[in-house]
Amino acid sequence: MHVTCWNPENSLLRCRFSHSVAAMELYVWRIVGVLVFTVCLGFAREVKRYTPDWKSLDSRPLPAWFDEAKFGVFLHWGVFSVPSFGSEWFWWHWQGEKQHAYVDFMNRNYPPGFTYADFAPQFTAEFFDPDSWADLFQAAGAKYVVLTTKHHEGFTNWGSPVSWNWNAVDTGPRRDLVKALGIAIRKRKLYYGLYHSLFEWFNPAYLQDKRN
Numbered sequence: 001m002h003v004t005c006w007n008p009e010n011s012l013l014r015c016r017f018s019h020s021v022a023a024m025e026l027y028v029w030r031i032v033g034v035l036v037f038t039v040c041l042g043f044a045r046e047v048k049r050y051t052p053d054w055k056s057l058d059s060r061p062l063p064a065w066f067d068e069a070k071f072g073v074f075l076h077w078g079v080f081s082v083p084s085f086g087s088e089w090f091w092w093h094w095q096g097e098k099q100h101a102y103v104d105f106m107n108r109n110y111p112p113g114f115t116y117a118d119f120a121p122q123f124t125a126e127f128f129d130p131d132s133w134a135d136l137f138q139a140a141g142a143k144y145v146v147l148t149t150k151h152h153e154g155f156t157n158w159g160s161p162v163s164w165n166w167n168a169v170d171t172g173p174r175r176d177l178v179k180a181l182g183i184a185i186r187k188r189k190l191y192y193g194l195y196h197s198l199f200e201w202f203n204p205a206y207l208q209d210k211r212n
Contacts, residue, residue: 065191069143074195076148079155079172082119083109091116091153092201120155123172130184137190144191149178154200 050056076088083090085105094102095116106114137145150156150163157177159169168177178194185192200206 066144069191071140071142072144072146072191072193073137073140073142074146074148076151077177078148078151078157079116079119079123079153080151082122088148088151088153096201116153117166120166120171123168125168125173125175125177128173128177128180130180131187133181134184134188134190137185138188142190144193145181145185146193146195147178147181148195148197150196152197152199152201154203 050060078088080088080090083105086093086102090102093099094106134145147157149158150160154163154166156163156167158167158179159176160167165171168175182192
């Protein structure tokens with residue numbers, strides 16, 4: 001068939017198309033339109049909004065993949081890994097509760113006046129190989145991995161703009177640990193989860209609220 005077209009130079013062009021090609025294009029676009037509409041409709045039906053209260057939040061269904069995974073790895077890794085004494089609650093047990101075992105550990109191994117912040121430059125993660133970690137998790141049969149991006153000490157394992165000089169990019173490893181591990185985990189088709197604590201033991205805002 002013949003199709004008349006208008007070009008920018010105000011002259012008429014004659015464009016020749018086969019009837020079968022034009023019909024096929026129209027058919028394909030109709031199918032695409034139906035599929036897009038169907039997908040959008042599906043999303044609209046599945047989206048459910050929750051309100052900031054326990055009843056609403058507790059009504060969230062458990063993800064099917066999580067229920068079927070059965071086994072995963074949860075990582076606590078941060079500045080507390082430098083002293084490697086006790087647990088990730090090291091700072092609190094040492095200076096919050098002043099437990100004898102932690103106070104004695106510091107007195108025997110570090111000079112007077114040494115602060116928890118002084119551990120940060122020593123948290124170098126020099127042997128961190130995300131691909132080796134991911135291979136190990138996969139070989140162990142884990143289906144998901146959860147990394148602690150920020151624990152109650154406030155140190156972030158990525159370059160947080162609201163945690164100036166107290167994050168893995170500004171000091172210590174000098175790299176985004178969250179991103180690096182995430183890339184390696186996802187390459188192996190494992191689920192990657194992130195733990196983030198808003199609560200911080202010695203955050204001035206928390207201490208003021210605690211006093212009140």
